[in-house]
Amino acid sequence: MSGERRISIKGGHPLEGTVRISGAKNAVLPILAASLMSTGPCRIKDVPNLTDVRVMIEVLSNLGVKVGWEKGTLIVDAKEARTDEVSADLMRRMRASNLVLGPLLSRFHRVRLSHPGGCSIGSRPMDLHLKGLHKMGARFVERFGYFEVEAERLKGADIHLDFPSVGATENLIMAACLAKGTTVIRNSAKEPEIIDLQNFLNALGAKVRGAGLDVIRIEGVSELGGGCHHVIPDRIEAGTFMVAAAITEGDVKITNVIPEHLEPVTAKLRETGVIVQEENDAIRVIGTKERKGIDLKTMPYPGFPTDMQPQMMALLAVSEGTSVISETIFENRFKHVDELRRMGANIRLEGRVAIIKGVDSLSGAFVEATDLRAGSALILAGLCAENGTVVEKIHHIERGYENLVDKLVALGASVQLDDTYVDDVYGE
Numbered sequence: 001m002s003g004e005r006r007i008s009i010k011g012g013h014p015l016e017g018t019v020r021i022s023g024a025k026n027a028v029l030p031i032l033a034a035s036l037m038s039t040g041p042c043r044i045k046d047v048p049n050l051t052d053v054r055v056m057i058e059v060l061s062n063l064g065v066k067v068g069w070e071k072g073t074l075i076v077d078a079k080e081a082r083t084d085e086v087s088a089d090l091m092r093r094m095r096a097s098n099l100v101l102g103p104l105l106s107r108f109h110r111v112r113l114s115h116p117g118g119c120s121i122g123s124r125p126m127d128l129h130l131k132g133l134h135k136m137g138a139r140f141v142e143r144f145g146y147f148e149v150e151a152e153r154l155k156g157a158d159i160h161l162d163f164p165s166v167g168a169t170e171n172l173i174m175a176a177c178l179a180k181g182t183t184v185i186r187n188s189a190k191e192p193e194i195i196d197l198q199n200f201l202n203a204l205g206a207k208v209r210g211a212g213l214d215v216i217r218i219e220g221v222s223e224l225g226g227g228c229h230h231v232i233p234d235r236i237e238a239g240t241f242m243v244a245a246a247i248t249e250g251d252v253k254i255t256n257v258i259p260e261h262l263e264p265v266t267a268k269l270r271e272t273g274v275i276v277q278e279e280n281d282a283i284r285v286i287g288t289k290e291r292k293g294i295d296l297k298t299m300p301y302p303g304f305p306t307d308m309q310p311q312m313m314a315l316l317a318v319s320e321g322t323s324v325i326s327e328t329i330f331e332n333r334f335k336h337v338d339e340l341r342r343m344g345a346n347i348r349l350e351g352r353v354a355i356i357k358g359v360d361s362l363s364g365a366f367v368e369a370t371d372l373r374a375g376s377a378l379i380l381a382g383l384c385a386e387n388g389t390v391v392e393k394i395h396h397i398e399r400g401y402e403n404l405v406d407k408l409v410a411l412g413a414s415v416q417l418d419d420t421y422v423d424d425v426y427g428e
């Protein structure tokens with residue numbers, strides 16, 4: 001057994017109470033990368049304390065950026081930033097490290113980066129990022145696992161993305177901010193985190209319009225200064241707690257959310273029979289015993305998010321009837337299936353489609369978090385399983401959930417973050 005901490009869960013406690021959602025990982029990571037382009041201090045509020053955020057802070061620090069905390073606000077000052085090779089080790093630690101490409105190229109005109117790492121949910125190439133930058137005048141070579149990208153001042157271009165990639169849209173928006181002239185990105189990703197990036201950049205003096213729509217226009221400016229920004233709530237963390245309430249047949253009020261961002265999840269939960277009540281900045285989820293299976297397909301926003309697919313699968317595994325999940329975004333995002341099967345789920349895979357036959361109950365087991373959302377799905381399964389579950393390799397979960405165990409415990413779950421509880425669970 002590895003020396004890594006584990007999460008132990010004793011299932012069967014309906015979750016009740018209120019939980020506050022943290023700032024969004026997928027919003028704060030591009031925002032931190034974007035801060036590399038500013039020459040004044042940026043004050044960023046509601047930054048979650050996650051491994052990925054700490055890695056991004058380390059990347060920035062290694063590039064000469066001063067980063068510090070002041071009463072819960074992150075202060076980032078990139079005045080003295082320099083372009084340098086980001087260590088291959090840091091690049092490997094998360095996928096979002098690739099988001100420094102656009103900002104570094106835009107400000108310093110050259111970058112050398114190794115391939116980014118991250119969860120193994122698909123091959124995740126960067127061709128769309130590089131193709132767009134090439135249209136803006138960048139030259140690149142890829143050798144020995146490194147990208148070397150160069151440009152004099154980038155120039156505005158009309159770019160049509162073959163697929164609305166979140167990361168490519170973000171990298172190209174950032175690259176275009178300091179480019180000469182206007183850049184138009186067509187078939188851009190419409191995720192709420194892209195709107196948050198636009199708002200942050202505009203607070204620094206950028207001229208970005210259209211985020212959240214298919215076409216984004218960026219008028220290049222010569223410099224970005226400092227500014228203040230409050231990060232949007234994490235819709236995937238919120239969705240995970242919505243499923244936690246549903247799967248335990250509990251009653252949970254989830255605060256600090258933008259209900260509109262959760263519409264695709266809310267719609268699917270309601271289809272299963274779960275009660276979802278929306279307020280201005282909160283959502284209440286009331287679970288029901290009679291839940292039925294449904295079909296869903298992951299799609300770019302505003303479709304059902306791939307980052308909620310594993311959690312939803314855990315719920316459907318214990319919902320009556322047959323459900324079908326099609327994963328259209330990542331070609332290898334079904335690694336949780338084997339682990340859910342170990343807990344008694346009846347799931348069959350046919351390529352990118354999972355066919356789930358609902359069972360009456362799951363039973364606890366030793367399972368492994370194979371990636372971030374696979375890990376949260378296993379915790380959800382453990383919350384309703386008949387006995388003790390132990391989730392290993394939780395470093396994946398710590399990439400994307402702030403204080404998950406504490407938040408679950410506050411809602412009445414029997415969850416613990418160490419080794420000793422494992423014996424208690426199985427010693428009974």
Ligand SMILES: CC(=O)N[C@H]1[C@@H](OP(=O)(O)OP(=O)(O)OC[C@H]2O[C@@H](n3ccc(=O)[nH]c3=O)[C@H](O)[C@@H]2O)O[C@H](CO)[C@@H](O)[C@@H]1O
Binds near residue numbers: 329
């Ligand atoms: C930090 C962050 O925000 N991560 C999110 C972001 O990841 P990320 O930005 O990596 O996701 P993309 O939208 O870029 O990827 C979606 C699909 O496009 C493919 N692709 C992407 C770029 C490219 O150049 N070529 C290419 O083929 C990918 O392999 C994948 O199959 O959006 C994903 C899709 O909503 C989410 O699951 C991730 O949580």
Ligand SMILES: C=C(OP(=O)(O)O)C(=O)O
Binds near residue numbers: 026095
């Ligand atoms: C896949 C995810 O993140 P990343 O793109 O950072 O790997 C995720 O948040 O579920």
